[in-house]
Amino acid sequence: MKFGGVLVQDAAAIMHSAQLVVQTAHKNTRAVVVVSAMADVTDGLLDLAEQARQGHGDEVAQAVDLLERRHEDAIQTVFSSSPAMAVQPVVDEEHALFVSLRQALAGVAMLHELTPRSRDLIVSFGERCSAPIMSAALRAAGLTSRSLTGGEAGIVTDDTFGSAVPLLDIARKTIPRALTPLLDRGLTPVVTGFVGANEEGVITTLGRGGSDYTATILGACLLADEVWIWKEVDGVMTADPKLVPDAVRVQALSYREVMELAWFGAKVLHPMTVAPVQEAGIPIRIRSAFLPASPGTIVCADAPEAGPVKxxxxxxxxxxxxxxxxxxxxxxxxxxxxxxxxxxxxxxxxxxxxxxxxxxxxxxxxxxxxxxxxxxxxxxxxxxxxxxxxxxxxxxxxxxxxxxxxxxxxxxxxxxxxxxxxxxxxxxxxxxxxxxxxxxxxxxxxxxxxxxxxxxxxxxxxxxx
Ligand SMILES: Nc1ncnc2c1ncn2[C@@H]1O[C@H](COP(=O)(O)OP(=O)(O)O)[C@@H](O)[C@H]1O
Ligand SMILES: N[C@@H](CC(=O)OP(=O)(O)O)C(=O)O
Structure with missing residues (x-):
């Protein structure tokens, strides 16, 4: 199950998303959760990396403080709903991430150089900081859970920093090796979307919007029954609802149709999302976090045709x-x-x-x-x-x-x-x-x-x- 930036943008959103997981994670259903960075954090980090390259150290430091406060506020609110749980380990974990982020930005500022590799490291902090909070929210909601980076979860990629390609032959072994023992122990893993690691363990990213892709990579390598992508919108619509107010939900799409839509600008899915699950025939369901009773849009091999144009x-x-x-x-x-x-x-x-x-x-x-x-x-x-x-x-x-x-x-x-x-x-x-x-x-x-x-x-x- 993947949750995008808006669905983890603050404590209220994270707790709402956690409830959607809890409602599904029954005894016989095992779920892996994938999260994006909180809304606007990825753009913010990219901007900070660029400002650091230009040597604007003070502005960067202030912005990182604000970002840390936003995450800490979310942690405190999540834990206030569950006073018996110890908040300090999560605060410490998050603080350690922000120390590393500051170091990475200071390095860029000192060298006045931003390589694709250092940009990927900096931008990865968005998801690396949101995942522990979602995991804490799941624990507060009664599940056992831990968070992992994409690399820790076995997502091995090539070295194309900024739009890394997953090495699926390797990942088919490394992902089950990392996640199956956790699932067998009844844990719900929370994995950072968008983030992978090359064969030496150096952080890479899968391209903008890449958390959807993370979900299908994990789904394919774990032979999941379905991959659910929770969105603000009620599935894939007949047009971008921001442009066409009377757009309506499409019930079913074939893998090829959704690939064409993503490629031609439907920002609802990352264009590569379909590739990992297509061969195994694993369906993707795009569902609304605000209308959980709606079936959303199902993407599968042979979706029924509904007129020539969907x-x-x-x-x-x-x-x-x-x-x-x-x-x-x-x-x-x-x-x-x-x-x-x-x-x-x-x-x-x-x-x-x-x-x-x-x-x-x-x-x-x-x-x-x-x-x-x-x-x-x-x-x-x-x-x-x-x-x-x-x-x-x-x-x-x-x-x-x-x-x-x-x-x-x-x-x-x-x-x-x-x-x-x-x-x-x-x-x-x-x-x-x-x-x-x-x-x-x-x-x-x-x-x-x-x-x-x-x-x-x-x-x-x-x-x-
Ligand atoms: N055909 C479409 N169907 C649904 N959403 C679309 C379509 N085309 C563009 N969009 C846009 O895609 C966005 C959906 O993604 P959102 O829930 O914001 O994603 P994420 O959870 O990955 O951050 C919406 O803002 C919507 O306006
Ligand atoms: N945070 C990354 C990856 C992503 O998929 O985000 P979202 O799910 O919010 O579109 C980005 O903004 O590109």
Whole structure:
């Protein structure tokens, strides 16, 4: 069971989440709990790491004091509900973590250097500080529990600091070795989300939003019956409820559908969440912590189709790069050089389109990635007669529709284009994968919300469950 930042943001949230675990942890149900950092703490730590690099030691020290107080307040409140329990060991454990955090930030400030490895160490304190409090709340609620870091729980990753890849062949042995004896003793382990360790035990992180991924890595390696991801929202909705107020819950999604949704901007799940459980066919259930009676959304191998389109998503703050020149015509090696360069620099491309004459190719990336990509491409093709120009179109957005039922159903694209045309929204690019599970279009960013609402209505998604 995974609880996100909002669901552990303070003592009240932590105690509410602990109750959800207690209600399920019956004699025959064994649960492993995964927690994120308290809401906004990850962003705060990343900001502090950057400030430390710039040498703003005093501001950093004050902010760490505030952060420590926030955690200590939560501990005191959790323990006030259970006066027989000794609070001091947890206060000491938490204080020791803050001493290490201060040391790490002081090191960065002294060297004026922030490596991906030191950034991962600093940002890991968010989850490392929230996990002991959740574990204490579970004890206060009558369970036996202890907290572990991802590394201690056996999540072994490669060395890609910032977006480490779990080494599942190893983790399939190390995770049960770490957790099964605890479960056998009736303990409920609380594991830090987002955090792993490389083979030497150095802390790594799984990428932003990576606590969902932690839950499915643990679920897959322990052969869990289900992985439950508790959210503020009532499951995966037909659109981001912040953009579309009449979005409704989707009852069931296939692994592929949820992967497409996550990739195309549905922030409800980390894009890699599905990968570990897909092969073993372990279902993921996304449930609301505020509506625990609701079944939420189930993600499994063969979710029933409910019309051609299940949800609409959008990603904003993108830039389109067009790489072109008449001499590119017929020269396929240019395209391979462009993609090799971007892959080597770990710059993901969200959408690709090539003109039929092959005179130009367009790529869509996040704004920051596009700036780096432009610099790298200009250097690579400097003086080249093949590529004459690289133009950037900033402030664009992708809007995508997703659904397994689109495969083999004619007219879906026509319906999408017609509804956008009726709103006078111009399409800058169009893409459909051969899997036919999604169609995505590129439009200007300022039209994104209107486009999502229009598409949501045109496909009748408001009444879809
Ligand atoms: N299709 C969607 N369904 C549900 N939520 C979505 C969707 N697209 C975007 N979101 C956003 O994702 C967020 C859900 O995650 P939240 O509970 O905040 O996550 P976490 O628990 O990982 O911190 C919500 O803020 C919601 O606005
Ligand atoms: N705390 C990490 C990991 C995470 O998954 O958080 P959340 O579950 O709150 O999205 C982050 O903010 O990226």
């Amino acid at each position: 949800a609409v998503t959008s990603i904003r703050k993108l830039t389109a790069l067009t790489i072109g020149g008449a001499a590119m015509i017929g020269t396929s090696d240019v395209v391979s050089r462009v993609f090799s360069l971007l892959a080597a620099a770990q710059l993901p491309v969200l959408m690709i389109s090539q003109s039929s004459s092959m005179a130009n190719v367009s790529l869509v990336m996040t704004q920051t990635d596009a700036e780096r990509a432009t610099r790298l491409l200009r250097k690579e093709f400097a003086g080249s007669m093949v590529i004459r120009d690289i133009t950037a179109t900033p402030h664009v957005a992708i809007v995508a529709i997703v659904g397994d039922g689109m495969r083999g159903t004619p007219g879906v694209a026509a319906r999408l284009f017609t509804c956008l045309a009726s709103e006078n929204i111009n399409l800058l690019m169009i893409a459909q994968g051969s899997s036919e599970v999604n169609i995505s279009v590129l439009i200007t960013e300022k039209e994104a919300q209107r486009a999502v609402r229009t598409v949501h209505a045109a496909f009748g998604l408001a009444g879809a469950t």
